[in-house]
Amino acid sequence: MSYNKSAYTLGSKRSVIREIFEYSKARKAAIGYDKVFDFSLGNPSVEPPEEVTEAILSLTKELKPTLLHGYTSAQGDAAVRKAVADNIKNRFGVDISADYIYMTCGAAASLSIVLKALFDQGDECIVFAPFFTEYSVFIANAGGKIVVSEPENKTFQIDLADFTNRITEKTKAVIINSPNNPSGVVYTEETVRNVCEILKRKSREFGHEIYLISDEPYRELVYNGIFVPYIMNYYDSSIVCYSYSKSLSLPGERIGYIAVNPKMHESAEIYLAVCGAGRSLGYVCAPALFQQVVARCIDVKVKISPYKENRDLLYNNLTDFGFECVKPDGAFYLFVKSPDVDAVSFYEKAKKYELLIVPCDDFGVKGYVRIAYCVDKKTIVDSLPYFRKLAEDYKLIKQ
């Protein structure tokens, strides 16, 4: 074999989600689009706000194409970065300028760039289970080692004692993801405060920074106005990885940003390391048209009421059927306990009813599946009789 073995392994395994996504496409083609209930992929079902489409059309009509589609600075167009910085300042009261914003090709790019900017071979990165599977890929690419902190039972909040025990001299960074994929849980302000206190204490103890990376593609997708603490207000050595994939329903356009906390020690140097990491991974600049689009739509958000309706409909019915699940405050996922011996068996049985759900063993918590409810309401309504049958198979339904 003369190619890179680990790249091949990654490519041939693919993520379980992508695998189901491909299966789903084939299955829909075979038996009909509306006969398959695909809850596998976090592909937003709510249309982008009208302002997005208007921005694409008007920018395309108004601007000189060579300007609109030309290279921007590697870190992003200056005016776009200023719009992002001002938005962070206005919303969260953080004193940040364009010099600390780096536009990216979405959340995955943000995270791989940040990890590459910070990590040396063998550094450890703590993630909180359940966690988005690709974290392990990006951490490995940066030469780091993933360390998984177990959650509090049932609530899926952070288990502070477990977390504290995982921090070692080699801990370079911690990734926090709230609202969480796959649990939908939002970490409380108390949890965040406690995490930051522990990190401050441990940083002092080990005599070096421990960075807190907030991966927040789901920030805008929260229900009942629940508060999502902005990490820069709690911890100086923090970096925010943001994406417009969910907030503007633009996942395929790959647009997001990295915001480096200016209050951090050596923040200017770390911003430069981010620039260097982006360069080394082959990111020349974030897509130019969509940089302009998000700047024009900086205060716009996707309508979240359809997601909330879906959540309530699915959560209420599934728990009625006897499935066990934490009620999510954000994102668009239900994290359901497998009533079978393991998550894969549950996934296989659900598949027989054309219900495509994601077994979450790779997410760091065994025995759970993720159900992405970013689908048409009709899909949920039509799927309910099959979820009921599935519950009956497992004898969950109380008569």
Added chain:
Amino acid sequence: MSYNKSAYTLGSKRSVIREIFEYSKARKAAIGYDKVFDFSLGNPSVEPPEEVTEAILSLTKELKPTLLHGYTSAQGDAAVRKAVADNIKNRFGVDISADYIYMTCGAAASLSIVLKALFDQGDECIVFAPFFTEYSVFIANAGGKIVVSEPENKTFQIDLADFTNRITEKTKAVIINSPNNPSGVVYTEETVRNVCEILKRKSREFGHEIYLISDEPYRELVYNGIFVPYIMNYYDSSIVCYSYSKSLSLPGERIGYIAVNPKMHESAEIYLAVCGAGRSLGYVCAPALFQQVVARCIDVKVKISPYKENRDLLYNNLTDFGFECVKPDGAFYLFVKSPDVDAVSFYEKAKKYELLIVPCDDFGVKGYVRIAYCVDKKTIVDSLPYFRKLAEDYKLIKQ
């Protein structure tokens, strides 16, 4: 220091081109846009074909936004990949299917993904001087070692003897870039045949594949209908890295592809390694809207006559003034010999006349500068008196 040192170094040095690009923006703001003659960046000056703008508008108006802007498969939308494969088949007679096409965020992404897919720590990659500076960054990121092969004097074709001597047991791949950045030279069919023969012989000698990577963002930018050999027709173990940045004047949109030669040994495995490498670098999918745009514009090319006019105007005048330079058959660069002690001194002196040109020491050939003539014709016309003064300073002009 608690961040990654090499990322910081890369970010703080930046490429010399990006450095001048930033200087240029500041300088134009200070003394006026038309007072600065910026020949530094390969940012296309010819407007994208009208079909591109029409495709953006009609796709945005016609398609359901969640479909248009949703995730595609990681390797790219199936119909888009089929359009690309068919295009390669029709143009070059290569029997290739969508299964060997991987859509990317442009040429830089293509190249870093391919290198990551192929390379193990310590593998060697041969590049032909002069070469695009970022090759060294992408090779290093893949764990490889760059090996520079010296060109034939004056013609900047490949020196076959030098090339043969550079191949060792550790040679994993060779990057070919024709039309060449920065020289504008197109390698002749004879050169390509010879390179491939040498590689076949050396592959047999060392008992393993040596891959030939063709980086061809400038394929469509050739003058007088000169022939650019399609590498898959000459060498089985070959991979094409393509970008629409120049062919459709869309450099900021980051759209291109990787085509794996199906005739290669283990081609399916190598395609999977490409998928895995893309995943590990944080590329989720190529920008969705522009995947559709390039598929709709698959047979469309930017108008190249303005580039040819610019080349002739600048080449004829600069050589008249006494500057020494190979006549380029493609791309949009002149590669001019420094009349000063070194390229940086020449660059500095030119800068005093507000002429921004790129010293090419980092391109693997000392004593040359790159002049990117992808600018308005007016910029060239207005710059000529200053180039003349510069030539006078160096006493180049024959009376």
